[in-house]
Amino acid sequence: xxxxxxxxxxxxxxxxxxxxxxxxxxxxxxxxxxxxxxxxxxxxxxxxxxxxxxxxxxxxxxxxxxxxxxxxxxxxxxxxxxxxxxxxxxxxxxxxxxxxxxxxxxxxxxxxxxxxxxxxxxxxxxxxxxxxxxxxxxxxxxxxxxxxxxxxxxxxxxxxxxxxxxxxxxxxxxxxxxxxxxxxxxxxxxxxxxxxxxxxxx
Amino acid sequence: xxxxxxxxxxxxxxxxxxxxxxxxxxxxxxxxxxxxxxxxxxxxxxxxxxxxxxxxxxxxxxxxxxxxxxxxxxxxxxxxxxxxxxxxxxxxxxxxxxxxxxxxxxxxxxxxxxxxxxxxxxxxxxxxxxxxxxxxxxxxxxxxxxxxxxxxxxxxxxxxxxxxxxxxxxxxxxxxxxxxxxxxxxxxxxxxxxxxxxxxxxxxxxxxxxxxxxxxxxxxxxxxxxxxxxxxxxxxxxxxxxxxxxxxxxxxxxxxxxxxxxxxxxxxxxxxxxxxxxxxxxxxxxxxxxxxxxxxxxxxxxxxxxxxxxxxxxxxxxxxxxxxxxxxxxxxxxxxxxxxxxxxxxxxxxxxxxxxxxxxxxxxxxxxxxxxxxxxxxxxxxxxxxxxxxxxxxxxxxxxxxxxxxxxxxxxxxxxxxxxxxxxxxxxxxxxxxxxxxxxxxxxxxxxxxxxxxxxxxxxxx
Numbered sequence: 208x209x210x211x212x213x214x215x216x217x218x219x220x221x222x223x224x225x226x227x228x229x230x231x232x233x234x235x236x237x238x239x240x241x242x243x244x245x246x247x248x249x250x251x252x253x254x255x256x257x258x259x260x261x262x263x264x265x266x267x268x269x270x271x272x273x274x275x276x277x278x279x280x281x282x283x284x285x286x287x288x289x290x291x292x293x294x295x296x297x298x299x300x301x302x303x304x305x306x307x308x309x310x311x312x313x314x315x316x317x318x319x320x321x322x323x324x325x326x327x328x329x330x331x332x333x334x335x336x337x338x339x340x341x342x343x344x345x346x347x348x349x350x351x352x353x354x355x356x357x358x359x360x361x362x363x364x365x366x367x368x369x370x371x372x373x374x375x376x377x378x379x380x381x382x383x384x385x386x387x388x389x390x391x392x393x394x395x396x397x398x399x400x401x402x403x404x405x406x407x408x409x
Numbered sequence: 410x411x412x413x414x415x416x417x418x419x420x421x422x423x424x425x426x427x428x429x430x431x432x433x434x435x436x437x438x439x440x441x442x443x444x445x446x447x448x449x450x451x452x453x454x455x456x457x458x459x460x461x462x463x464x465x466x467x468x469x470x471x472x473x474x475x476x477x478x479x480x481x482x483x484x485x486x487x488x489x490x491x492x493x494x495x496x497x498x499x500x501x502x503x504x505x506x507x508x509x510x511x512x513x514x515x516x517x518x519x520x521x522x523x524x525x526x527x528x529x530x531x532x533x534x535x536x537x538x539x540x541x542x543x544x545x546x547x548x549x550x551x552x553x554x555x556x557x558x559x560x561x562x563x564x565x566x567x568x569x570x571x572x573x574x575x576x577x578x579x580x581x582x583x584x585x586x587x588x589x590x591x592x593x594x595x596x597x598x599x600x601x602x603x604x605x606x607x608x609x610x611x612x613x614x615x616x617x618x619x620x621x622x623x624x625x626x627x628x629x630x631x632x633x634x635x636x637x638x639x640x641x642x643x644x645x646x647x648x649x650x651x652x653x654x655x656x657x658x659x660x661x662x663x664x665x666x667x668x669x670x671x672x673x674x675x676x677x678x679x680x681x682x683x684x685x686x687x688x689x690x691x692x693x694x695x696x697x698x699x700x701x702x703x704x705x706x707x708x709x710x711x712x713x714x715x716x717x718x719x720x721x722x723x724x725x726x727x728x729x730x731x732x733x734x735x736x737x738x739x740x741x742x743x744x745x746x747x748x749x750x751x752x753x754x755x756x757x758x759x760x761x762x763x764x765x766x767x768x769x770x771x772x773x774x775x776x777x778x779x780x781x782x783x784x785x786x787x788x789x790x791x792x793x794x795x796x797x798x799x800x801x802x803x804x805x806x807x808x809x810x811x812x813x814x815x816x817x818x819x820x821x822x823x824x825x826x827x828x829x830x831x832x833x834x835x836x837x838x839x840x841x842x843x844x845x846x847x848x849x850x851x852x853x854x855x856x857x858x859x860x861x862x863x864x865x866x867x868x869x870x871x
Contacts, residue, residue, distance in 0.1 A: 211489075211490040211491060211492050211496060212490040214490075214492050214699075215474075215490050215492060215645065215697070215699045215703060216471065216474070216475070218699065218703035218704070218706075218707075219470050219471050219474065219645070219703050219706060220471050221703075221707065222703050222704070222706035222707035222711075223468060223469075223470065223471055223706065225707075226468060229465070229468040229469060230461060230464045230465045230468050231465065232462075232465045232469075232650060233458055233461040233462055233465065235458055235657070237653070237656065239455070239458065239656070239657060240455060240656050240657045240660040240661075242447075242448035242449065242670075243448060243449060243450050244447075244448070262670075262673075308687070310601065313597065313601065314597065329670075330670050330671045332671060332675070337682060337683065337686055337689060341686050341687060341688075342686070342687040342688050343630070343633070343634035343682075343688045343689050344634045344635060344687075344688045345688075347627060347630055347631060347634055348597070348631075348634075365656055365659065365660065365671070366653075366656040369652050369653065369655055369656050370652075370653070372617075372619075372652060372677065374679070375679065376484070376678065376679045376680045376681060376682055376683065376689070377633070377676070377677070377678055377679065377682065377689060378676070378677040378679075379630060379674055379675065379676045379677070380671065380674070380675040380676075381673065381674060382669075382670075382671045382672070382673050382674075382675070383673050384673070385625070385626055385627035385673060385674075386625050386626065386673060387542050387543075387589060387625060387626050388559070388625075388667075389541075389542045389543035389546075389559065389560070389561055390542070390561075390566055390569060390585040390588055390589070391429070391433075391565060391566055391585065392432075392433045392436060392559070393585045395585055395586050395589040397589070397590075397593065398542060398589055398592070398593060398625075398626035398627060398628070399540065399593060399596055399600075399626050399627040399628045399630075399631050400626070400627025400630060400631070400673075400674070401627075
């Protein structure tokens with residue numbers, strides 16, 4: 208193999224060789240970093256909704272309410288992947304619906320529904336994967352993103368979600384809308400990603 | 410007496426900048442304290458556990474680095490190694506040139522600052538755009554970040570509005586929301602046109618090969634959505650044993666950095682995207698960078714390699730709050746930087762050997778550290794090293810005369826004896842008005858210099 212690799216490995220080995228003993232790998236239980244308030248929460252769905260709202264993610268359990276919200280937001284073009292016929296019908300009443308996410312329309316499509324790979328109740332995060340959301344841009348570029356979360360796929364804790372990570376090249380936990388506090392520490396939402404993050408729980 | 414460079418910088422710092430740095434840092438400390446208190450009854454136990462995980466990781470780096478390499482390759486990523494900063498820069502430009510890439514988008518990464526990647530890419534004729542809002546402003550201003558998490562903590566909205574106007578991003582407007590929207594529009598095209606996206610990594614899991622990236626703006630996600638090539642620059646010390654360790658580390662990172670349970674985007678990258686996907690890089694390169702880290706591992710300051718770059722020690726540090734990040738004259742400021750920067754300097758250690766002295770050793774940095782790095786101990790070790798290597802030390806008064814006296818037995822004996830003259834001086838009559846009130850009620854003990862020597866001599870005779 209390359210010389211740089213050998214050089215680095217031999218320096219690392221040389222650095223570690225004189226250690227009389229090395230720090231053993233700590234043993235800890237999976238729930239060690241759970242917040243103390245978590246034990247009192249028995250309903251994962253209710254907890255997810257509470258935590259998601261706290262981080263700025265809107266939660267809908269009703270398709271009509273979700274469509275109503277988008278209408279109030281004056282959305283013009285919404286991307287809805289194929290199989291959600293009822294949602295398509297609801298949105299078609301007030302805006303253009305497209306089932307194709309085209310790069311040439313990145314700045315036009317201002318809302319997108321994408322399926323998710325689940326959610327995390329403890330942190331109110333939505334999980335997206337390449338399997339669930341094949342086009343990463345579709346869940347990122349529009350101002351409004353609505354993740355479709357299946358009730359059965361809500362993990363109770365962050366540790367549970369880590370333990371259950373699927374073998375997907377890309378997983379992303381989305382915890383609220385895109386934000387920054389770079390300018391004078393003032394919080395602004397919608398920097399590069401969605402300024403309005405939502406989820407529709409089915 | 411000569412002054413420390415950090416102190417001199419602090420004294421000349423603009424008052425507005427100093428206030429901004431102080432307030433923003435203090436707010437960060439408050440948020441961290443509040444969220445940890447709300448969420449954990451024994452946050453210190455968690456910090457110690459995280460410290461042990463990281464200490465274990467670096468002490469088994471030989472094993473884990475190799476495991477990470479194998480895992481990444483198994484996922485289809487290309488793995489490269491770079492010994493020096495120059496090697497790392499060259500590795501990046503080689504990959505880009507081979508692919509014919511001319512435009513890249515970058516998400517915030519401290520190691521790319523450390524190796525001065527943008528300068529290198531510029532000389533190679535490759536356009537590299539920083540996409541994090543703060544880092545972009547740093548880039549267009551030709552400035553340097555002054556905080557590892559909040560790079561433009563030293564700038565105000567008027568500075569930024571002027572820079573945006575100069576760069577043609579619209580008329581002068583200092584509303585933070587307008588500034589952010591303009592950056593959003595500007596970056597969109599940059600992402601979509603870019604051939605490659607460059608990121609760092611917060612962690613690399615050896616077991617799974619997962620690369621973890623945390624951001625709030627979503628810029629790193631964009632860098633991994635639009636371009637076809639992903640290059641990740643990773644310090645070799647970023648490796649951790651397994652995904653399970655992330656449950657502890659991620660829970661502490663966000664809370665320590667910004668008071669968030671998790672940052673908005675926590676991304677786990679496990680190789681290139683499948684070729685039939687409409688977006689996502691289909692080529693992934695991971696460059697493991699040493700750049701003095703293996704030397705630090707060999708030193709008695711290896712604990713600094715535990716660092717997960719949260720910035721909590723900067724926020725809490727009374728010196729950082731007064732002096733700001735640029736006072737440290739290096740990529741990594743604050744207590745972490747006072748340890749890491751001189752070590753990363755390698756042979757140029759002496760040039761930054763004053764940094765470990767820019768500390769009151771109050772210990773606050775250790776108390777807030779999510780991985781429990783004993784920063785004050787490391788600062789003391791580096792002060793000692795600076796002394797051993799005769800680094801210039803402006804803070805120490807000249808001791809030359811005393812040293813001469815103390816190192817010659819004859820001179821010393823003479824001085825001890827001759828100082829008995831002091832006993833004959835009528836101190837209360839000396840023209841020293843500020844001493845008179847004190848001397849009126851007190852007398853100095855008689856000079857007894859040299860008596861120990863005579864006693865010792867007579868004792869030996871017996």
